[in-house]
Every structure is written in structure tokens, then in C-alpha cells.
Amino acid sequence: MFKKELRKKYKDLRQSLSSSKIEEKSLEISNHLLQLNIWDKTYYHLFLSIEEQKEIDTEFILHVLHGKDKEIVVSKSDFTSLEMTHYLLTDNTKFKKNKYNILEPLYGLEVPVAKIDVIFVPLLAFDIKGNRVGYGKGFYDKFLAKCKPETVKIGLSFFEAEEKIEDVSENDIQLNYCVTPNNIFTF
Numbered sequence: 001m002f003k004k005e006l007r008k009k010y011k012d013l014r015q016s017l018s019s020s021k022i023e024e025k026s027l028e029i030s031n032h033l034l035q036l037n038i039w040d041k042t043y044y045h046l047f048l049s050i051e052e053q054k055e056i057d058t059e060f061i062l063h064v065l066h067g068k069d070k071e072i073v074v075s076k077s078d079f080t081s082l083e084m085t086h087y088l089l090t091d092n093t094k095f096k097k098n099k100y101n102i103l104e105p106l107y108g109l110e111v112p113v114a115k116i117d118v119i120f121v122p123l124l125a126f127d128i129k130g131n132r133v134g135y136g137k138g139f140y141d142k143f144l145a146k147c148k149p150e151t152v153k154i155g156l157s158f159f160e161a162e163e164k165i166e167d168v169s170e171n172d173i174q175l176n177y178c179v180t181p182n183n184i185f186t187f
Contacts, residue, residue: 002166006133010124013159014054022054025158028181030060035184036177038152041117045073045086048095048103055122056156073111076104077139084143086111118152119144121175126155127162130174130187144173152176161185 001009017025044065049055065072075084077098087093087108094106121140123132132155134140144153155178178185 006125026057045119
């Protein structure tokens with residue numbers, strides 16, 4: 001399938017999920033993450049869920065990261081440049097929703113991309129080769145392209161892999177893993 005078709009298919013599938021199903025599946029994904037060999041790193045980038053888009057509830061992952069005493073990095077999006085700025089999450093971090101209902105830090109200590117060791121990547125769909133489909137703005141492709149080669153990229157999905165995304169471009173950055181409620185895919 002092509003990205004445009006996959007976006008529609010998976011947005012529709014997500015909209016059909018109840019709040020309790022989202023919570024259940026999000027917890028299962030979080031528990032699967034504990035099996036990955038990633039917990040010796042320091043800086044972990046985590047997206048904050050857009051509730052209205054019925055995204056994975058990353059609150060469970062946040063608790064795991066806090067429990068393991070990791071440095072957590074969150075982002076703020078610039079919709080003019082389609083770039084993200086990354087900030088260290090602290091007890092003093094204040095948030096505000098932007099016009100797309102994305103919870104973003106108002107200010108904070110900026111973290112250079114080169115410091116980030118692990119990135120939990122939002123997506124709508126992915127394939128068995130580790131290609132992903134996001135919302136289509138390219139924020140994460142730009143961000144991932146700037147990361148050091150050893151940065152671990154982990155997609156999080158309520159749904160299983162597609163066989164193939166037909167229109168993968170050379171700018172698309174592949175995932176190292178994708179974690180679903182039922183599986184851990186390694187690429």
C-alpha cells in the first residue's frame with residue numbers, strides 16, 4: 001500500500017479503539033519495551049501522546065524511564081521550518097498544547113540531537129523492513145537524519161506490520177525496532 005492509503009487506514013483503525021483498549025495496548029507495549037537491550041543508555045527521547053489522535057499513551061513509558069533514572073527528552077515543533085527543538089524533561093517543565101493539540105514544553109534546557117541515545121518514534125503504520133508512515137509533515141525524518149548512526153530508533157504501534165510500504169523515499173529513516181502489543185520487530 002501507499003503512504004496516503006496507509007494513513008487513512010490506520011487513522012480509521014485507531015479511531016475505532018476505545019479508551020480502555022488504548023490503555024491496555026499501551027501498557028502491553030510498555031511491558032514489551034523492557035525486553036529490549038536498550039536500558040544501558042542515558043538520553044531517551046519520548047513523544048507526548050496526542051489524545052485526540054488516539055495515539056499510544058506514553059505515560060507508561062515515562063514511568064519506566066523515571067523508574068530507571070533516565071534522562072528524558074521531549075520536543076517542541078516549529079511548523080514553519082518543520083524542525084523540532086529538544087528539551088530535558090524536569091520537575092519544573094511547564095507544558096502547553098499547540099494548535100495541533102501536541103503537548104509541548106514552554107522552555108527548558110535544550111538537549112543537542114547528538115546526545116540522544118534512544119528515540120521512541122510515533123507512527124501510523126510500518127512494514128516488515130522497518131519503514132514507517134507518520135502524519136506526513138516530515139518532522140521525525142528530519143530529526144532522525146540528524147542523529148548519530150548508533151541512535152536506537154523504536155517505533156510504537158497498536159497494530160502489526162504491513163508487508164510493504166510502496167512509496168518509501170530515500171529521505172525515510174528506517175527503525176531499529178517496532179514494538180506492538182503482541183510483538184517486537186527487529187530490523
